[in-house]
Amino acid sequence: MAVTLEVPATQRSVLDAIESAYPMLRGTIRDQTTKRRRAFVRYFACGQDVSLESDDHPLPVAVAEGREPFIIIGAIAGG
């Protein structure tokens, strides 16, 4: 999916835009109240795991410009 963001684009602005466009996703990626990422969800940008970066850290330019995806994925977990 594509979303339109203000600059600078951050994890927070991407997730806010996604949840605004698709309200049914609220609570499935991050907690509805604290906005903390769910434990078994990871974020990737330009091939890098950016899950532990600050919510307000600017995303890579290629992601902000829409040339690369911001990937939200369920973590590999279990046996």
Next chain:
Amino acid sequence: MSKVRVLVGTRKGAFILTSDGRRSQWGVDGPFFGGWEIYHMKGSPVDPSRLYASQSTSWFGQLVQRSSDGGKTWEAVGNKFVYEGISGTHQWYDGTAHPWEFKRVWHLEPSLTDPDIVFAGVEDAALFRSLDGGMTWNELAGLRRHGSGPRWQPGAGGMCLHTILLDPADEARMFIAISAAGAFRTDDGGATWLPINRGLRSEHIPDPEAEVGHCVHHIAMHPSRPKVLFMQKHWDIMRSDDAGDSWREVSGNLPSDFGFPIEVHAHEPETVYVVPIKSDSEHFPPDGRLRVYRSRTGGVEWEALTAGLPQRDCYVNVLRDAMAVDSLDPCGVYFGTTGGQVYVSADSGDSWAPIVRDLPAVLSIEVQTFQ
């Protein structure tokens, strides 16, 4: 022509099983929400096309799904379950104080009178209500604020509110059960709650006859007699004739009185069904024989129902919400197993046949009857 629709929640999705009133030829639809745990799915008694489903995974948390066409299509509705006020603490397994944390919805109970009103029993134990078809949820916080709340402790499966019984004769009265706090009743629409555990006895808790702290697994009621309740406790089958004010044991001649589900026949209020399980550490039927037990005397005297059920090498479990009855005549009885079988009896339990054998582990069964 009469027909039945069986709503099956499993570890990896939902399934809908349909048949005409003979209940011998079945259609199987699903999986819906494949890969997701469907803890419970239930239809509105006043609008059978309106279904609610609790959908969750450890990865992506809780969703609530709603259908307005009997399960053909679904839409995600509200999933914001926030404890009212300061959430406080309950006891953890080691006795230390632990903050209340929402984990999942175990049970959805649509209102008896309004398809847009639905109750949700959740883990960590609390009761929520929606007045707008599941779009928004508010806690009935009087339950969790009962003075005993800080002493509630989780059972092995978590601290879940798993049973919600609405009194058809009194809209202000309902019963709920929590593992492992016990049973509670409200007589004022959920504003205040009373523990109703007098007569329960649970060994291996500090006070075996405590006001709260009992691991109640499930409670059942016949709608024509809402003051008579039947309970499958962790161990013991119990009966109350006074809306839970007092309980007496009716385990009688069962081979084991440990188990999870309990149900009442649709037309015979004194006919009760349980599925004995060997023990709390060995969650399978005694002797590897899957037997439903039926009492036609409201407990104490039980008969084994075995026709059509595996009588050797069977080591499945039947979970608390995985048994239901239809309201046809003769009454149909249904249960699902952790091995993925769903069995039906179209003759009140005298004989059984599998509807399906190879679903994911079955978490819940509900039945809708269309006359």
